Amino acid sequence: MALCAAVVSGGALFVDSTRTATNAVSDEQINPDRIGEKPAEEEAFSRNGPVVGANGNRLYLDKGETADWGLGNSFRNGLVMTGATPHRLILFTFDDGPDRRTTPLLLDRLDAVGVKAVFFLIARRITGNTPIERQHANIAREIVRRGHIVGSHTHDHLQLPLLGNEDALYQVTQTERVFQKVFNRRPWLIRPPGGARSPRIDRLLWERGYTTMLWNIGAGDFQVSTAEQVFRTWRNVFERRETDEGERGGIIMLHDTYPWSVDAFQLIVMNLMDRNCELLKRGEELFDIVDDPSFFFRARGNRTESAVSPPATLDSNLLASRQERLRRQTAERCRLSTFQ
Numbered sequence: 001m002a003l004c005a006a007v008v009s010g011g012a013l014f015v016d017s018t019r020t021a022t023n024a025v026s027d028e029q030i031n032p033d034r035i036g037e038k039p040a041e042e043e044a045f046s047r048n049g050p051v052v053g054a055n056g057n058r059l060y061l062d063k064g065e066t067a068d069w070g071l072g073n074s075f076r077n078g079l080v081m082t083g084a085t086p087h088r089l090i091l092f093t094f095d096d097g098p099d100r101r102t103t104p105l106l107l108d109r110l111d112a113v114g115v116k117a118v119f120f121l122i123a124r125r126i127t128g129n130t131p132i133e134r135q136h137a138n139i140a141r142e143i144v145r146r147g148h149i150v151g152s153h154t155h156d157h158l159q160l161p162l163l164g165n166e167d168a169l170y171q172v173t174q175t176e177r178v179f180q181k182v183f184n185r186r187p188w189l190i191r192p193p194g195g196a197r198s199p200r201i202d203r204l205l206w207e208r209g210y211t212t213m214l215w216n217i218g219a220g221d222f223q224v225s226t227a228e229q230v231f232r233t234w235r236n237v238f239e240r241r242e243t244d245e246g247e248r249g250g251i252i253m254l255h256d257t258y259p260w261s262v263d264a265f266q267l268i269v270m271n272l273m274d275r276n277c278e279l280l281k282r283g284e285e286l287f288d289i290v291d292d293p294s295f296f297f298r299a300r301g302n303r304t305e306s307a308v309s310p311p312a313t314l315d316s317n318l319l320a321s322r323q324e325r326l327r328r329q330t331a332e333r334c335r336l337s338t339f340q
């Protein structure tokens with residue numbers, strides 16, 4: 001069984017499996033005129049300074065249904081993303097898929113609430129010519145077609161710091177070959193299995209232009225077997241992040257290979273929506289489920305290969321306009337639910 005968030009030994013950095021989340025506005029609703037537009041190449045590949053906030057519209061460009069967006073082309077050469085943010089911004093990520101038994105249902109549920117996510121795929125699952133592998137490759141393409149982003153989770157889900165240089169490089173480059181075959185593009189985002197990193201692995205990934213995406217909100221979904229258990233763990237972690245570390249949002253990590261995780265996704269989204277009704281009454285910042293890693297991303301600039309991104313500096317006008325839109329939608333939704 002593939003365990004995504006294991007304790008890592010042997011000199012690798014330990015990454016806690018449990019950190020999180022927000023409330024969503026689909027970009028189709030936000031900015032219909034910009035759908036399908038692509039940023040100029042030089043912007044997308046900017047190496048200096050924060051990408052986020054340079055242009056108020058930037059976060060809504062090049063959304064969905066394009067292979068460049070879906071393969072994370074805009075996020076190459078980034079600092080290591082941890083998900084830490086003082087804002088109530090949430091990004092959902094799903095690891096270890098695709099799985100024909102669970103991923104299609106998750107895709108429908110994501111669509112139902114207008115949320116885009118990032119899927120870190122195990123390349124071994126989508127290569128080969130068995131009927132199941134071909135089905136998985138089709139599901140992988142469907143993930144991109146529906147506007148989500150896919151990234152590398154290596155070929156065999158091995159912890160990279162435990163491998164020699166040649167084997168670690170194989171895990172990365174073989175995944176690129178598989179993605180090239182399935183998507184006609186290589187991936188630019190990577191989540192090392194288990195979140196296991198080391199200076200050597202960071203350098204290897206850096207040299208190949210990757211941006212490493214970790215997570216700050218896990219839910220231990222690989223350790224349990226019901227959605228309620230996942231939800232409870234998520235809630236505890238989520239609340240602890242704010243209490244202990246002042247992180248009110250972040251990157252949530254679940255696995256789309258478990259049916260209880262697909263159900264837990266719905267519970268988490270509903271909980272965030274309920275919280276927003278309360279936050280609105282108190283006049284506080286609302287949870288905002290984003291569909292763009294730019295909220296947590298910085299281009300690498302001239303830093304070293306192991307540099308971890310500080311929370312991205314976001315344009316205050318952009319955040320304010322998103323919050324204003326959310327407040328209007330939340331007011332309407334919460335009023336409706338009150339009268340049901």
Ligand SMILES: [Zn+2]
Pocket residue numbers: 002003004005095096153157193194
């Ligand atoms: Zn994993």
